[in-house]
Amino acid sequence: MPITTCIFDAYGTLFDVAAAARRAAAEPDHAALAERWPALAAAWRARQLQYTWLRAITGAHANFGQVTGEALDWALEAQGLAGDAGLRARLMALYRELDAYPEVPAMLEALKRAGKATAILSNGSPDMLTDAVEAAGIGALLDDLLSVESVGVYKPHPSVYDLVGRRFGCDRSEVLFVSSNGWDAGAAAGYGFVSAWVNRAGDPVDRLPWRPAHVLTDLAGIPHLAEMLA
Incomplete structure (x- = not known):
């Protein structure tokens, strides 16, 4: 899909x-x-x-x-x-006001132009996420901020990943999940998402039962990847 x-x-x-x-x-x-x-x-x-x-x-x-x-x-x-x-x-x-990586605004803008839904799924509490997004000026480029606080357990518990389908009504195979944490990208792949690991440090792949389908060095290539997977 x-x-x-x-x-x-x-x-x-x-x-x-x-x-x-x-x-x-x-x-x-x-x-x-x-x-x-x-x-x-x-x-x-x-x-x-x-x-x-x-x-x-x-x-x-x-x-x-x-x-x-x-x-x-x-x-x-x-x-x-x-x-x-x-x-x-x-x-x-x-x-609460961390710098966004330089490529983030243009990357999100490209996804929105392509008609993709975009959201954060984070361990962060809602107030922390709101502050970070506002400080980075990217709120208009995100459809939602999904926090583990709504389920009361941290990633990689499956109930956290369940929040995506509950919010967007999409099949797991329709989701491109992007994380810089190898364990998160791996767990998301095991859950059924198409996962991409942003490996900025050039680390080895985590030895887990699941591996991300895609590995990138930054976020700039995400819009192209999303279109390729269409």
């Missing part, structure tokens, strides 16, 4: 998760981050994902804002920056 619906993960896919630490490090008040922001950003992201998986497995759900803050607390302590309340507050604020 042709692709009618293009669904995007948010954090790391449309939005650069390292942007908060990078921007804070450039501010005079946070000079302590100048040398340490890449390590902080990497640790923050790794713990954030790990905490979502652990909460999903154990049934101990908490919203993504809380999980993001807990992961940041761990990362700050690991970098010897625990106790700097001003830095923590600034990083959490910047996380």
